[in-house]
Amino acid sequence: xxxxxxxxxxxxxxxxxxxxxxxxxxxxxxxxxxxxxxxxxxxxxxxxxxxxxxxxxxxxxxxxxxxxxxxxxxxxxxxxxxxxxxxxxxxxxxxxxxxxxxxxxxxxxxxxxxxxxxxxxxxxxxxxxxxxxxxxxxxxxxxxxxxxxxxxxxxxxxxxxxxxxxxxxxxxxxxxxxxxxxxxxxxxxxxxxxxxxxxxxxxxxxxxxxxxxxxxxxxxxxxxxxxxxxxxxxxxxxxxxxxxxxxxxxxxxxx
Amino acid sequence: xxxxxxxxxxxxxxxxxxxxxxxxxxxxxxxxxxxxxxxxxxxxxxxxxxxxxxxxxxxxxxxxxxxxxxxxxxxxxxxxxxxxxxxxxxxxxxxxxxxxxxxxxxxxxxxxxxxxxxxxxxxxxxxxxxxxxxxxxxxxxxxxxxxxxxxxxxxxxxxxxxxxxxxxxxxxxxxxxxxxxxxxxxxxxxxxxxxxxxxxxxxxxxxxxxxxxxxxxxxxxxxxxxxxxxxxxxxxxxxxxxxxx
Numbered sequence: 001x002x003x004x005x006x007x008x009x010x011x012x013x014x015x016x017x018x019x020x021x022x023x024x025x026x027x028x029x030x031x032x033x034x035x036x037x038x039x040x041x042x043x044x045x046x047x048x049x050x051x052x053x054x055x056x057x058x059x060x061x062x063x064x065x066x067x068x069x070x071x072x073x074x075x076x077x078x079x080x081x082x083x084x085x086x087x088x089x090x091x092x093x094x095x096x097x098x099x100x101x102x103x104x105x106x107x108x109x110x111x112x113x114x115x116x117x118x119x120x121x122x123x124x125x126x127x128x129x130x131x132x133x134x135x136x137x138x139x140x141x142x143x144x145x146x147x148x149x150x151x152x153x154x155x156x157x158x159x160x161x162x163x164x165x166x167x168x169x170x171x172x173x174x175x176x177x178x179x180x181x182x183x184x185x186x187x188x189x190x191x192x193x194x195x196x197x198x199x200x201x202x203x204x205x206x207x208x209x210x211x212x213x214x215x216x217x218x219x220x221x222x223x224x225x226x227x228x229x230x231x232x233x234x235x236x237x238x239x240x241x242x243x244x245x246x247x248x249x250x251x252x253x254x255x
Numbered sequence: 256x257x258x259x260x261x262x263x264x265x266x267x268x269x270x271x272x273x274x275x276x277x278x279x280x281x282x283x284x285x286x287x288x289x290x291x292x293x294x295x296x297x298x299x300x301x302x303x304x305x306x307x308x309x310x311x312x313x314x315x316x317x318x319x320x321x322x323x324x325x326x327x328x329x330x331x332x333x334x335x336x337x338x339x340x341x342x343x344x345x346x347x348x349x350x351x352x353x354x355x356x357x358x359x360x361x362x363x364x365x366x367x368x369x370x371x372x373x374x375x376x377x378x379x380x381x382x383x384x385x386x387x388x389x390x391x392x393x394x395x396x397x398x399x400x401x402x403x404x405x406x407x408x409x410x411x412x413x414x415x416x417x418x419x420x421x422x423x424x425x426x427x428x429x430x431x432x433x434x435x436x437x438x439x440x441x442x443x444x445x446x447x448x449x450x451x452x453x454x455x456x457x458x459x460x461x462x463x464x465x466x467x468x469x470x471x472x473x474x475x476x477x478x479x480x481x482x483x484x485x486x487x488x489x490x491x492x493x494x495x496x497x498x499x500x
Contacts (some may be wrong), residue, residue, distance in 0.1 A: 048377050074275075077379035088370040102378055104281060160377075 001026050002047065002158065002190055007056030009042055016042045017053065018214040027188045029181050029204045031195055034211035035236060040194045043211065044162055047192060049077060060158065078106055081151030081189075083161040083180075087143040089135040089150070095122070096131040099149045106154065121149040125179060141172035145179070152183055159184065161193040165200060177203045198243055201225065210236065226250060265460050272388050272456075275381040282389060289393035293355050293455075294400055300354060301347055305338070305404040308346065309411030312337045317421035327422040331430020334412030336439075343404040344443045345491050348450040351397075352483035356458035359390060360479040363462030364472040372463070383463065390455040397451035398444050405443070442498045449494065450487050457483045 002024040009017040016039045024030045032040050045051040047058060049065060058065045060076060068076060089098050096118050103114045122128065125145040130138055135146070144164060151159055161180060165173035181204040184191040193200065201208060201222060208225055210218040210233050218225075218233045225237060226247065238244050276282065316333040363386055366372050375382040409431065417424050461479035465471055 045373075050373060050376055074379040077377060080377060082374065082377040084370045084374060086369055088374040090371055090374075091365075091369075105278065105378065105380060 001061055002192070003059040004047070005057045005059065007043075007046055007053040007058065009039075009046055009051055009053045016214050017046065019056070020211070020214075020216045021056075022209055022216060022219060024190050024192055024207070026190050027185060028206045029184050029191045029193060030207045030209070031193050031201055031205040032209045032211060033196055033198075033201060033236070034217075035196070038211040039214040040196075040211055041162060044160055044192065044194050048080060048082060048160055049073060078102075078154060079157040081154070081156035081159045083144065083147045083151050083159070083164050085163045085166055087135070087140075087147040089143055089146055091135055094132050094134055095127065095138065095146050098135070098146055099153050102150065102154045117153060118149075121153050122146075124152075124183075125149045141168050141176065144168065144172075144176050148176075148179060148183065152187065155187065157189055159187075159189050159191040161191070163195055163197075164193060165195070165197055170199070173197065173199065174203060180204065198237060198240065201237075264464065265457070268383060268387075268460050268463065269456060271381070271383045272391065273384070275384060276388070277381070277385050285385070285389035286392045289389045290396055292358070293390065293393045294396045297351060297354055298400060298403065300350065301400050301404050302407050304347065304350060305343065305408040306411035306414075308342050309334060309338050309408030309413075310415035312342065312408075313412035313416040313421070314419060317416060317419070326426075326430075328426045328430035328433060330416050330422050331412070331427035332433045333430075334416070334427075335409055335431050335435075338408035338412065339405055339439055339443050343401050343408055344446045344450065345487065347401060347404050348447070348454065348487050349484050351450075351454055352458075352487060353480050355454055356479050356483045357476040359455070359458035360462040360465075360476045361472055363387075363459055364465045364475050367463065367465055368468055368472060386463070387456065387459040390459060391452065394451035394455040395448070397454070398447045401443070401447045442494075445498065446491065446494050449490060453483060453486050453490065457486060 004020055004022050004024075006019045006021050007017055008015070008019055020039075020043060032043060034040050042051060046053050052066075057067075060079075063072070063076065065073065065076065089095075090101065093101065096115075099118045099121060100114050103109060103117060107114070109117075118131075122131065125148050127142060127145050127149065130142060130146070135143055138146070148164075159180070164180060165176045168176060177200050180191060180193065183189070193204075195201070205222040205225075208220060208222060209216055210225075210230075212232050218228060218230045220228065225233060227250075228234065234247075238247050277285075313330055313334045316330045317327075320327070320329060363372075366386070372382050372386075375385060413424065413427050416422050416427050422430075458476075458479040461475045461482070462472075465475040
């Protein structure tokens with residue numbers, strides 16, 4: 001579980017996060033949505049410890065990140081898995097090398113055990129024939145799956161994803177969404193996903209946070225988001241014709 | 256003020272490079288890879304430039320020795336002094352600032368742009384140690400490249416001098432041995448080691464802290480070449496004053 005208590009983050013004179021508080025529970029897929037520039041990525045980077053909030057605190061299973069000694073912070077980071085928007089795979093390493101990287105860095109397992117573990121996670125993300133390929137030789141969807149495999153190879157407690165299905169075709173995007181949800185439940189981890197894809201919200205969203213101008217404008221469940229009267233949320237959610245029609249159908253059904 | 260801030264953050268970066276070392280098993284392979292990329296991969300251009308620079312120095316000296324009372328072996332002496340004191344350590348280092356420096360900036364900069372550095376940080380890896388430390392260690396082998404440069408430069412001078420008909424081989428060798436000061440070799444290698452550190456760290460700094468996209472990677476490479484060259488030239492002056500002055 002991750003508790004976020006009133007975090008503020010500025011860059012120069014720009015106040016990006018203006019006091020966000022929330023709780024992300026274990027075994028749930030938590031989605032952060034909002035328009036570009038609303039502070040989603042900065043918020044996610046604060047959760048990851050890449051940015052330090054000027055005010056407020058983030059508590060991971062009872063451990064306040066700000067008050068942890070440097071060594072403990074590094075240990076905590078090893079319990080985090082991250083899937084970046086562009087996958088962020090290491091170009092110079094093969095698929096297997098990318099997935100094995102955290103194991104080589106932080107464990108003293110024999111090579112054979114590492115290979116077994118890499119095989120297992122690559123199989124889990126449905127990539128069995130790509131071990132020796134380089135990231136440039138595989139598709140965007142496969143790269144995302146490798147990134148997920150790398151993120152879960154150390155059995156993390158927390159999984160963060162920054163727009164995991166951006167740039168993917170709708171079918172692959174759904175596959176990636178479902179894979180993240182399955183892994184969240186299977187490993188009982190706390191998953192936080194940054195997205196502005198409403199299909200993801202419908203597909204896997206259990207708890208949804210809507211950010212606007214650095215503030216948490218709304219939070220609730222997937223079902224609640226379609227019923228809310230919050231103008232900012234409805235403007236965002238129903239910006240596409242498809243969702244306008246869904247809402248129309250919902251209203252007609254209700255009446 | 257910006258320059259002072261940059262110098263400060265460069266110093267902080269260098270300090271961070273030596274903190275929380277990466278596992279030796281991984282670091283060893285990274286160092287070998289960097290030796291291959293930075294040193295072995297540069298030998299071709301170093302040999303090519305050194306040969307012709309040595310040859311040009313010998314020809315220029317010969318053409319400027321118009322007085323018959325000046326011995327011809329001065330060509331060998333001048334080639335040795337120019338190549339050992341300046342052309343090999345300094346001129347080649349400026350070339351390396353372009354070749355190796357732009358490679359370092361663009362490779363680290365691309366990792367920054369594609370969030371690979373963020374990925375390392377999230378995992379709890381000291382990304383500066385992982386990326387920059389192997390380059391610093393690899394560049395410790397740079398004096399070997401400069402030793403080759405010195406040898407080839409002098410050989411180039413001999414080749415141009417003898418085959419150009421400016422002096423005999425014996426004259427050239429006599430000039431090479433004339434008034435030899437062993438400390439000049441030490442001076443050249445002290446400079447080389449300091450330049451090696453500069454070539455490894457300044458381009459790393461520009462790559463690591465760059466912001467933006469692909470276009471900015473190119474700009475960062477250019478900026479890093481300019482600053483690495485400027486620092487090499489200034490340090491060359493200071494070291495010459497300190498060690499030989």
